Amino acid sequence: MMLLATLDGNLHDPNSPLIRVDDLGVLRGEGVFETLLVVSGQVRDLSEHLARLQVSAHLSDMTTPPIAAWHRGIDAVLTAWREPAEMVLRLTATRGSETGAQPTCFVTGTQVPEKIRQQREGISVLTLDRGHSGAAAATLPWLLTGVKSISYAVNMSALRYARAHGADDALFVGTDGHVLEGATAAVVVARGDTLITPPEDGILPSITVRRLFHHAALDGWTTEESPLTRTDLIAADGVWLVSSVRLLAPVTSIDSGKIRISSDHDRLLGLLRQN
Ligand SMILES: Cc1ncc(COP(=O)(O)O)c(C=O)c1O
Known part of the structure; x- marks a missing residue:
């Protein structure tokens, strides 16, 4: 089941075309997006995701509609959604057609894929070289590494490579040996009562x-950002x-x-699930 809405608040048939063939999102993968979890009708971290969408658009030199417009599309999908309790909400803004300056924006609602549900139980990863270090990426802004860009072809390719080699997911490591992130996820480790990313x-x-x-900090954990190696x-x-x-x-x-x-997995999951 998929629901599709535009930012005027109208729902559309997801089986009918919505986007022009000359949209730069289609032609060149130019655009930004966000993926959010909805639990029992409540969107988690909505303002944080809307803020990151604006930052991604800014770093991509794109305009996106104001937050209020996104709310119209989101509300349309939330109102029409029936069961199950969890939904994946996706906000997409492409650069739009080559001839117009307007982004193409839409909101979809879908079920959580079964594969993702399974991964909540356990996941195997293959480390893959990203070809640059995290520190170097700061001087290479055209790589859009900190942007949630719709150009995920490299991430999906890494995922396929990992799967072809017997793992569920890819884990990118910089050329300096520092762990970066998964193909579609961040990394956290526990060391004693410290969580590190x-x-x-x-x-x-x-x-x-x-x-x-x-x-976790409220629960007594120490949290920190520090370089991590595969070891x-x-x-x-x-x-x-x-x-x-x-x-x-x-x-x-x-x-x-x-x-x-x-052994702290269930405790941490409980912390993450709370509102
Ligand atoms: C490359 C990448 N890194 C990290 C994340 C985790 O981001 P978030 O926790 O905001 O969903 C994602 C999520 O999609 C991702 O695609």
């Missing part, structure tokens, strides 16, 4: 990590791929070497 250089700033760290991950008490829809996927193997799921 890599610095935000050259990666997408994760809203889920921010939410987790906020609640650090293998030695950690727990490793997770973290994202808005997947939530907290415990990593069970790195490059075919098994690692244990942290």
Whole structure:
């Protein structure tokens, strides 16, 4: 089931075409997006996602409609959604057609894919070289590494490569050996009572990590951003791929070497799920 709305608040048949063939989102993958989790009608971290969408658009030299317009599209999808309790809400803004300056914007609502539900139970990862370091990415803004761009062909290619080599997901590592992020997720490790995530250089700033760290700090955890290597991950008490829809996927193997799921997994998941 898919629901589709435009920012005027109108619902559309998702089986009918909506986008022009000369849209730069179609021709060149130019655009930005956000993926959010809705639980029992409540959108999680909506203002944070809308703010990141605006930042992504700004860094891509694009305009996006005001927040109020996005709310019209989102409300249309939320109102029409019937069961199940969880929904994936996706906000997309492309650069628009070559001849017009207006972005093409739409909102979709779909079920959480079964594969993602399974990954909440455990996930195997393959480390892949990203071809640059996180620190170098800060000097290469045209790579759009901190932007949630619709150009995910490289991320999807990494995912396919990982799957072809027996893993569920890819984990990017910089040329300096520092762990960066998953193909569609951030990384968090537990070391004692400390939760660690890599610095935000050259990666997408994760809203889920921010939410987790906020609640974990209130629960007595220490939280920090520090460089992590593959060896650090293998030695950690727990490793997770973290994202808005997947939530907290415990990593069970790195490059075919098994690692244990942290005994704190359920506690951390409980913290992440709370409002
Ligand atoms: C490349 C990448 N990094 C990190 C994340 C995690 O971001 P968030 O927690 O805001 O969903 C995502 C989520 O889609 C992603 O695609």
